[in-house]
Amino acid sequence: MTGEMRFEFALQEPALAIAPVFLVLRKTARGKLDVTRSFGESAVRWRGPDALGIPEQSALLALLSIAGQQSFSIDPNSALGDKAKLLNQLSCEGPQSDVAVVIAHWRKIEIAAGYSSHSGKNITNIKSAVKRLAETTIWEYRDGIEYESRLLSWIRGNDNGVIIALNRRATDAIYGKQFIKISLGERNTLPEEFAKALHAYLSGSMRAGSSRRLTISKLQAHIWSGEVTGSTRRNRDKKLRAALLAIDLLPAWRCVLLPGGQVDIRRISESTIEHKTAVNDRAPKGIGKRETVPMSLVTTAL
Structure with a gap:
């Protein structure tokens, strides 16, 4: 080649x-x-x-x-x-x-x-x-x-x-x-492992042009193994919020943090690009x- x-x-x-x-x-x-x-x-x-x-x-x-x-x-x-x-x-x-x-x-x-x-x-x-x-x-x-x-x-x-x-x-x-299409251009700009893990999960579970409202704490099971409580759970939620804000900076994503520990996520359609998206x-x-x-x-x- x-x-x-x-x-x-x-x-x-x-x-x-x-x-x-x-x-x-x-x-x-x-x-x-x-x-x-x-x-x-x-x-x-x-x-x-x-x-x-x-x-x-x-x-x-x-x-x-x-x-x-x-x-x-x-x-x-x-x-x-x-x-x-x-x-x-x-x-x-x-x-x-x-x-x-x-x-x-x-x-x-x-x-x-x-x-x-x-x-x-x-x-x-x-x-x-x-x-x-x-x-x-x-x-x-x-x-x-x-x-x-x-x-x-x-x-x-x-x-x-x-x-x-x-x-x-x-x-x-x-x-x-x-x-499933995973954008390496997006993934490789994310500095932390937990942000890469979240990006991979969202890319696998959301089509281009779709949107979802998710509970941030429930995303933990897709990023880390095992049930945790107390300060460890709060620390993971904090990292997830940071990951969502990092993904929000990517052109193809919008992540809006909401009260009550929820987030609205939208994956923007790339209709002008000639390759598979889902x-x-x-x-x-x-x-x-x-x-x-x-x-x-x-x-x-x-």
């Missing part, structure tokens, strides 16, 4: 976009991940040895943004060598459709994930995030059948880069089925055309 990438948005599968899988975590040891939500006719469960935080969410959105622009995929019916290895690690069950692939420098992922500067610490954090994502298993119960898959799989391309296969739910979102809309320009990934690119495309 030629040309400079622009990390403006990522297309994410809807169930993951609205489920409380990625939360602001405490600085103490991580718990385990175990989240189940119903979506349409399916029940989807995410399980893993480590809870997933906002750095993991940023890494995944970065990969989705890159995957949509590269448009590489693996055909499971002809996968050999490294392609077969990626599919075996992904452990996809169900219909044998293609899976999207990312081939990228760690530095490119770092930029797409919103890091403002380049450092070895950032790359280490991103690698740790990708490892946690690869250890996350998705169980889907649909039409009386249970399917299993990892969130992603990866192999090292060289010292500077990585090759990643995304699960079929993520692939379907990138290549034309139901999806589930079931048309695909953005440049998204949806697949290319079977040549593994010669493992060394040349990084």
